[in-house]
Amino acid sequence: MWLPVLGLVVGILLGFMSNFSIPDEYSNYLSIAVLAALDTLFGGIRAHLQNIYDEKVFVSGFFFNIILAASLAFLGVHLGVDLYLAAVFAFGVRLFQNIAVIRRILIAKNSTK
């Protein structure tokens, strides 16, 4: 249970320790990728709590969402339309829904105990 949290900490440490930074014009892509990743992560946690977790769906969804979000942002930049907002919106809404579901499940679990 604590291993994923440890992974998060390790990742953050790795990111801060390595002297790696992204040029300004690409920070958009990374931010949307982060959003997609978070969405997938919370989706995974919810699925796990609902016992409908599927390994393949989770991993493939993670990468696919990131790539889709980044390419949407890329397309937006080239079309002159802020398409990445669509991704932000979609992922944001889903993030909230997922977190809400997780909260409800946790509350329900706690109250049944």
Place this chain on the structure above:
Amino acid sequence: MGKKKTLSFTFITMIIGLMLAIQFRSVQTPEVRDTRDTWQLREDLNEEMELKARLIKEIRANEQKLAEYETERKQGQELALKNTLNELKEEAGLTDVTGPGVTIQISKLDDELLLDHLDYTLSPDLLRRLLNELNMYGAKNVSIGGQRVINTTVIREIAGETKINGRSLKNFPLEIRVITETFEDAQELYNRMVVSKAAEEFFIDNLKVNVLEPEMSVTVPAYEDSIRIRNIESVKADKGES
């Protein structure tokens, strides 16, 4: 939670952490607060101005140097071209030439020696023969009666008058100036001309050939007209090759 599930979660959280950290680092450019007061700002501004002035000076000096080099290079090319041109002109006979040489005077015979009538005709054949002899003995530049002898010089008789480069040779004494490579050559030429047979031939035409002692400095005038070249065209230079 299965082990595999945990591993994949860990993997993905790690990636998310990495991305978050990088995004943080990229977005959060550390804000350096400017705490300098007016005087410090002024001083800094002064320093920067000085730096700017120095840089501008440096740039100017370098540009000047560059321009100097450029002109030097151009002049070098120009100089080489001019030198070549001068050499060619000299070779073609378009310049005055001074050097060691011999002067030959052709004058009328004294009247007492003349048998009957006065007839001073300088025959072109004779002159050509003399010229050939001079060339044979090492003459470099020759002028006859102030006319430079060049490659295209013609000596011929037109309407009873011997002409060189289209100009009559009838003013005696006629001076033939010969320039040689060195003074020794001039001396040798002098010796040969003194005993030359061609000189004797002039006697028949009532003319006297007098070879003067070789001198260190004899001047041969330039060819007066422009050299006309027929049937020769300059090759058009290719573009971009200048």
